Amino acid sequence: MTIGDISLVLVGAGKMGGAMLSGWLDMGLNPANVTVIDPGLPQEMNQLAEQKGFRFIATPYGIVCPDVVVVAVKPQVMDKVLPTLKSLVGASTVVISVAAGTPVSAFKAHLGEEALVVRAMPNTPAQVGRGMTAAFASHGVTASMRTLTAALLSSMGMFVWVESEGQIDAVTAISGSGPAYVFHMVEAMASAGEALGLDAETAGILARQTIVGAGELLHQSALPAATLRKNVTSPGGTTAAALNVLMAEQGGLGALMEKATAAARDRSIELSK
Ligand SMILES: NC(=O)C1=CN([C@@H]2O[C@H](COP(=O)(O)OP(=O)(O)OC[C@H]3O[C@@H](n4cnc5c(N)ncnc54)[C@H](O)[C@@H]3O)[C@@H](O)[C@H]2O)C=CC1
Ligand SMILES: O=C(O)[C@@H]1CCC=N1
Secondary structure, three states, X not given: OOHHHOOEEEEOOOHHHHHHHHHHHHOOOOXXXXXXXXXXXXXXXXXHHHHHOOEEEOOOXXXXXXXXXXXXXXXXXXXXXXXXXHHHOOOOOEEEXXXXXXXXXXXXXXXXXXXXXXXXXXXXXXXHOOEEEEEEEOOOOOHHHHHHHHHHHHOOEEEEEOOOOOHHHHHHHHHHOHHXXXXXXXXXXXXXXXXXXXXXXXXXXXXXXXXXXXXXXHHHOOOOHHHHHHHHOOOOOHHXXXXXXXXXXXXXXXHHHHHHHHHHHHHHHHHOO
């Protein structure tokens, strides 16, 4: 089965669901085989539905046993949403959840023990085909369903399987939330540029384009990040002066990143209770 043949129901077409759907449609998902369920469909998705011609509805009705149901609602509304999906999930439907924190057991509690559930953690660069997604397949998900899931999730960037559900909390902390850390880096660099005397617009352009360029270089180069960093760093030069601060053992970015990602991981665990 190719992505063009899949019948897919997307439940929740907000920032993450919408990003994935845009990516999949660009990669050849047939809009005629897509139904979006969202009672508060965002304006951009309304426009996309008009342009592409997929069906959208506010509550599940008239859908029977699609190949894939992708659940992309907030974990906080999951207990309300999952009971409404029981009637549309069939014996050969794979349910892919991208929700942070909601465990496989919550899906099985609402959809039945036999439900075939994959917990995936994508990120918003999926929208431009540069996503990073990791997923865990629960007991009963067949080899062909794993192939189908991998085809769908790898169509929006890189994809890896993890072998235990617990690892999804760490994945969430690194690649799921990670784009926000990078966007914040742009904000922090722009503010720092202003503090050094640049006007706000120029500082914003410099910061944004620096991250865009560094990201593209990482993408195109086979060299490790450490080598790319060293290539910028002249001994005794300006970069070394900044890195002495950023790479300090006490109070450097490494320690801060460990603290930040541990907070994200802990929140992911907390959401699953
Ligand atoms: N935003 C991100 O970068 C990422 C988000 N996620 C996960 O994706 C999920 C959605 O997050 P966002 O897209 O950021 O939130 P969002 O608030 O942008 O989207 C949620 C969507 O669910 C819809 N919704 C609410 N109740 C519904 C119902 N009863 N039936 C169907 N749709 C309903 C809302 O109208 C909204 O469009 C969360 O579980 C989050 O953990 C995972 C990875 C990255
Ligand atoms: O902030 C969140 O909870 C979601 C999960 C990963 C990215 N956004």
